[in-house]
Amino acid sequence: MHVAIIGGASTIGSTVAYTLAGLAPTVDVSLVDINEGAAWAHAKDVSHASYHFSNAPGETVSGDDIGTVQSATPDDLADLDPDLIVFNAAAPQPEDATDRGARDAELDRNLSIVEDVAEDLRPLDPTPLLVVTNPIDRLVYQFYSLLEWPRRCFLGYSLSETARVADALGSELGVHPNDVYCPMMGEHGEHVVPILSRARVGGDAVATDDLDRDEIREYVLDIPFDIAKERGVDETSRWVTSAGVTRVIRSVMAGSTAGGDDPRGRLGEPFCLSTPLDGEYGFEDLALSVPVDLDEGGVDEIHEWDLAAEEADELAVAADAVRTDLERIGAKGYDS
Structure with missing residues (x-):
């Protein structure tokens, strides 16, 4: 299975890649981000971590079965051919966004990112898309509106x-x-x-x-x-x-x-x-x-x-x- 994480150089995106390396080590992961250097650095670091996961005591996965972790840019999405896409790209949060009202402002900040990413995804065949970016329910439906893939492809993390x-x-x-x-x-x-x-x-x-x-x-x-x-x-x-x-x-x-x-x-x-x-x-x-x-x-x-x-x-x-x-x-x- 190949998972592409859009916003892969972010805190959540890189942590998902690390968690997959430990719990689902056969999965191939692409960290997709406009920050090419940071995505490459996280991908390389997680690849190194997978060495220890695969050689830990107990049940292990051999090198022939271990998944790869690589970096990519949004322009590469059409060629990646992922089996599942995780959307985690988001506008930066203000430093004072530490109360429950903070989610209300995220819709307007993140709408343009959704529109840009939908254009990058349009050449792909319908693919399950898991939205992690807030406000999740609104963005799930907006992706559905823009891509017009079967609705079963659209998931929002909760x-x-x-x-x-x-x-x-x-x-x-x-x-x-x-x-x-x-x-x-x-x-x-x-x-x-x-x-x-x-x-x-x-x-x-x-x-x-x-x-x-x-x-x-x-x-x-x-x-x-x-x-x-x-x-x-x-x-x-x-x-x-x-x-x-x-x-x-x-x-x-x-x-x-x-x-x-x-x-x-x-x-x-x-x-x-x-x-x-x-x-x-x-x-x-x-x-x-x-x-x-x-x-x-x-x-x-x-x-x-x-x-x-x-x-x-x-x-x-x-x-x-x-x-x-x-x-x-x-x-x-x-x-x-």
Whole structure:
């Protein structure tokens, strides 16, 4: 499998490449960036790191099977022929972008980058595209509008929230967060929707009626900005994001391999990614995080769950927020 990371010299892009080298060492990675020198330097450094991963104690991968890590520029995209594209390019963040309102300004800053990258991608055959740049749901739909590839190709990363809500629930329930599953639907932002009705611990349903729903959501929304305040906006939540992005990539790989690992992972439950909707949950002409199964072409299936009334109402609020921004930028389906 060949993964092209657009914005590969960035903090997140380079960390994703490093994480793939350790957890999915057979994957070929291209770090695509307008900063050719930085992309080359990260690619070479990660290549050197792969030496230690492949020669570590335990199960290893031989040199004949190890993936390559290389640098490239956006002009090279048509020749790379990737199996999956990670879009992580973004305008620089202001130094004071350490509160939850910071995401609101990112749409206008990053729209022109999306338009330029869409032109670079147009010569490619339809390819799964995983958007990591904020605001994710809006940019997923904008790529869909511009490229007009099948909607199953478009994915928006939102698994960091799944890890954060597991941390909050694990603390409340007195269990290890790694055993907690609670899907997070809706918007990657203020209108995230914790699906507490489907919360599980070790695969078993748990009672969540006594939990403070608003408090849990506030923790999920606040913690990335608490991290940014301590480490700086350039660092962001690089570790959880790179691990989550790698999980998506490995799930695509597993879903495309007959008899391979379960693409859903150890907990055996779907996870939620943003993708364009066409009637699912009563919404269309926008992208929201919904439960999906993946295969080599991107979204294989969207699950339509029966949600609690409160969850369905919150999902509608998230849809309205995304729709308002898409109307403002004149995305497909909202042209005036």
